[in-house]
Amino acid sequence: MIQNKNIALFIPCYVDQFYPNVAIATLELLEKLGCQVSYPIGQTCCGQPMANTGYERDTVGTTKHFVEIFGDYDYIVAPSGSCVLHIKDHAPAIAGMEKEQESLHNKIFELTEFLTDVLKVENLKGSFPHKVGYHASCHGQRGLRLGSSSERNEPFFSKAKQLLDQIEGLEWVELTRTDECCGFGGTFAVTEEALSVQMGKDRLQDHLTHGVEILTGGDMSCIMHLEGIAKRNQQTLKFMHIAEILNQAIS
Amino acid sequence: MSGRENILAKIKAIPRESRLLPEIPAFEFPMDHKVAFMLSIQANKGEVITESELKDFIAINRFEKILNLAKGMESLSTQPLPSDAHELNELEVAIIQGQFGVAENGAIWLTDENLGLRALPFITEHLVIVLEEKSLVSNMHEAYQRIGDQPSGFGLFIAGPSKTADIEQSLVIGAHGAKSLRVVLR
Amino acid sequence: MSHPAKASEFLQDAAKAKWHDETLWFVRDKRDTISKTIPEWEELRELASQIKDNVLANLYEYLVQFEEKATANGIQVHWAKDAEEHNQIVLSILQKHQCKAIVKSKSILTEECHLNPFLENSGVEVVDTDLGERIVQFLNQPPSHIVLPAIHLKKRDISELFHEKLHTEKGNEDPAYLTHAARLHLREKFLGAKVAITGVNFGVAETGEFVVCTNEGNADMGVHLADVHIACMGIEKIIPRRKDLGVFLRLLARSATGQPITNYNSHFRSPAQGKEIHIVLVDNGRTDQLAREKFKNSLKCIRCGACMNTCPIYRRSGGYSYGSVVPGPIGSILSPGLDLKKHSSLPFASTLCGSCTDVCPVKINIHEQLYEWRQEITKAQGTNAKSISMKIANGIFAVPFAYKITGAMMRGALKILPDSITYSGLNTWGKQRDLPETPKETFKDWYKKNRS
Ligand code: SF4
Numbered sequence: 001m002i003q004n005k006n007i008a009l010f011i012p013c014y015v016d017q018f019y020p021n022v023a024i025a026t027l028e029l030l031e032k033l034g035c036q037v038s039y040p041i042g043q044t045c046c047g048q049p050m051a052n053t054g055y056e057r058d059t060v061g062t063t064k065h066f067v068e069i070f071g072d073y074d075y076i077v078a079p080s081g082s083c084v085l086h087i088k089d090h091a092p093a094i095a096g097m098e099k100e101q102e103s104l105h106n107k108i109f110e111l112t113e114f115l116t117d118v119l120k121v122e123n124l125k126g127s128f129p130h131k132v133g134y135h136a137s138c139h140g141q142r143g144l145r146l147g148s149s150s151e152r153n154e155p156f157f158s159k160a161k162q163l164l165d166q167i168e169g170l171e172w173v174e175l176t177r178t179d180e181c182c183g184f185g186g187t188f189a190v191t192e193e194a195l196s197v198q199m200g201k202d203r204l205q206d207h208l209t210h211g212v213e214i215l216t217g218g219d220m221s222c223i224m225h226l227e228g229i230a231k232r233n234q235q236t237l238k239f240m241h242i243a244e245i246l247n248q249a250i251s
Numbered sequence: 252m253s254g255r256e257n258i259l260a261k262i263k264a265i266p267r268e269s270r271l272l273p274e275i276p277a278f279e280f281p282m283d284h285k286v287a288f289m290l291s292i293q294a295n296k297g298e299v300i301t302e303s304e305l306k307d308f309i310a311i312n313r314f315e316k317i318l319n320l321a322k323g324m325e326s327l328s329t330q331p332l333p334s335d336a337h338e339l340n341e342l343e344v345a346i347i348q349g350q351f352g353v354a355e356n357g358a359i360w361l362t363d364e365n366l367g368l369r370a371l372p373f374i375t376e377h378l379v380i381v382l383e384e385k386s387l388v389s390n391m392h393e394a395y396q397r398i399g400d401q402p403s404g405f406g407l408f409i410a411g412p413s414k415t416a417d418i419e420q421s422l423v424i425g426a427h428g429a430k431s432l433r434v435v436l437r
Numbered sequence: 438m439s440h441p442a443k444a445s446e447f448l449q450d451a452a453k454a455k456w457h458d459e460t461l462w463f464v465r466d467k468r469d470t471i472s473k474t475i476p477e478w479e480e481l482r483e484l485a486s487q488i489k490d491n492v493l494a495n496l497y498e499y500l501v502q503f504e505e506k507a508t509a510n511g512i513q514v515h516w517a518k519d520a521e522e523h524n525q526i527v528l529s530i531l532q533k534h535q536c537k538a539i540v541k542s543k544s545i546l547t548e549e550c551h552l553n554p555f556l557e558n559s560g561v562e563v564v565d566t567d568l569g570e571r572i573v574q575f576l577n578q579p580p581s582h583i584v585l586p587a588i589h590l591k592k593r594d595i596s597e598l599f600h601e602k603l604h605t606e607k608g609n610e611d612p613a614y615l616t617h618a619a620r621l622h623l624r625e626k627f628l629g630a631k632v633a634i635t636g637v638n639f640g641v642a643e644t645g646e647f648v649v650c651t652n653e654g655n656a657d658m659g660v661h662l663a664d665v666h667i668a669c670m671g672i673e674k675i676i677p678r679r680k681d682l683g684v685f686l687r688l689l690a691r692s693a694t695g696q697p698i699t700n701y702n703s704h705f706r707s708p709a710q711g712k713e714i715h716i717v718l719v720d721n722g723r724t725d726q727l728a729r730e731k732f733k734n735s736l737k738c739i740r741c742g743a744c745m746n747t748c749p750i751y752r753r754s755g756g757y758s759y760g761s762v763v764p765g766p767i768g769s770i771l772s773p774g775l776d777l778k779k780h781s782s783l784p785f786a787s788t789l790c791g792s793c794t795d796v797c798p799v800k801i802n803i804h805e806q807l808y809e810w811r812q813e814i815t816k817a818q819g820t821n822a823k824s825i826s827m828k829i830a831n832g833i834f835a836v837p838f839a840y841k842i843t844g845a846m847m848r849g850a851l852k853i854l855p856d857s858i859t860y861s862g863l864n865t866w867g868k869q870r871d872l873p874e875t876p877k878e879t880f881k882d883w884y885k886k887n888r889s
Contacts, residue, residue, distance in 0.1 A: 039881075191785060
């Protein structure tokens, strides 16, 4: 029974700082679904930015800290595919902690996969009468396999769509390029500024062309980038994390 | 140290793990071979025709330089195989016997034995390949099974006419080699 | 110039950049569509990957076997440890035949060895016969894509070029017309060449034969009219068995251009009567790459170009932005092995989106290798703050985090970071993007108030 499980909320550092509402929505949503959730207060950045920049070896400290903070929980849930992928794939092995790390990798989940695969949420009651475009973040999409990848010959699936389809009135908008990168890419957003912005503009255009009202996704980093460009260009799209949509819809 | 010893010594020095060579399974092919083959040839910008259509093609275009190497079409030939391929530069039509065709992609297998001169199917302006319907195989795995350990010095899959899309990705037929491919399926 | 500088230059011509992106996306889309007509597509990729793993593990034996078989078939086999040796071998064959003009079909290996300038300096005229390659050769440029060498050019550019070089009508931009002009021009070259050079797509250890795939038929036009055929082959192009070709030929053209097979797939086993075939087996850094456990997989590449077509960076920055012979994702994991310093910005020219890995017909973990090269590059550069990667590191934390946030908060969140990293580069983020609004309180503060 999930009710008896100890679930930890892992909130990426930039979400904590800039998007507290996304974290709150995640927490409330899980609570509404009957979970006992706590937020280990000592958590820090998972180390992904350093690692992706070529300094994985300097993240031993953060990784150790992460294992210590989260090691004892039954599940760890984060509203970010990117940070979860980092913990699973790129957190360096810590001598003497191999066991804890391995078990951690099996109990850490991105929010949507936790809902579909662990909670097995099948019938959310709620309504959200809007045209929603979903931005599949690459780390969630191809890293965690939260959806079928357009490059591969596999049956279609999307954990996000599986959830959003349960919401009354919500219209899932099909895009032309279903899972192209938005150009955030961490470091890349700044070192390759011109390219990053162009990629973001192209993604936005795809959503706008298809009449999207609200652009959502599972990673605020991508959304921060896309929203930043849309605002600068006075585009009327609205942006919400998928946790915010679900939490709002079922309240 | 020679290049050979140098390279081989460097490879030898690298620790290696054993990686098994997989067996290649037979994959099912759901379509009728003939239907699939014809669709493939069309998609490759070739044409599948009958013997009488071939005769019309030659008559309408008033081709005069025709070289035939296919069985049963000897009467169409207007010239013999030269000894030097350069003499084929003006050739209008080459008719060749294909060994078998592949349904999944329209590829047709030819070897030295069919070609006379290796340049023939390339240098001719139009290429005609005669193929027996019963020779069709499903896919490339079956094709290589069929080829087996054939010892020919030169073997070739042709699947369409010479083509390019190097200018703005616009497809143009007849880059260097044959400007058209016709397959007489009989 | 580094990749970012060249990329922003490429993007200046917005219309052309958009065309480049859309055209290559179209090629990828064709690849997606055709791959989905093959139910066993993913199984084929897995087979191809396993076959290549087996090749890399047994390269020594396969090369020796290939040499033995090819020699027995009457092919002359040469070995070149580097580009220089390769070029010398080619030149000596030409000299033996007193050959002053050759035709050459597409070979990325000869690009890598800079064979053309080498031969030209020795008084040999080299004519690239692939249409796209001939176009860039006229312009004195390298190919910008390994399968579509002239994809960076518009038909107007080519029309002007052909007007100058081949005296085509001024202003006639019809691709069929221009292609026909090239056909006539190259036909003459084919008829006149005594020696033809080709690349190799696959060398089969079991039989000693090698396979060359083209759509234009230019490789065959060259070699069958010439007396001597020189095939230049990287040592990683070996495959064990003839039947393995079934797997690779099913994947190659579908991945490259979305067609079911290339129109010409020639299997060379022994020379025609009175003719010669030479194979030059080239290392040029491949054994070094093979020795790098994390990167040796890159040698599985069959040069289909799919990773370029799918790469959102490549499509929007063009082949030249990479400054390496092989551009795009695969180039970015091959090139650092050849010259780490020169190519140090390439592994960072990626968002690690992973599309390349999913598209690759031999399942090379390209984006993971990009990540690993980043680790290597920062190690090689030490902690010198001026190094490119440190500048890059400066970048990420400059992402809006620093804005309006006190130092204490930032250090709390990102304990590992020195201040210098946290507070720079902000301007770059904000040039074309707004920053998120700073909320009244962090989640941590909210949580303390509301839940504990
Ligand atoms: S790395 Fe893979 S996708 Fe890229 S060119 Fe090589 S084989 Fe093709």
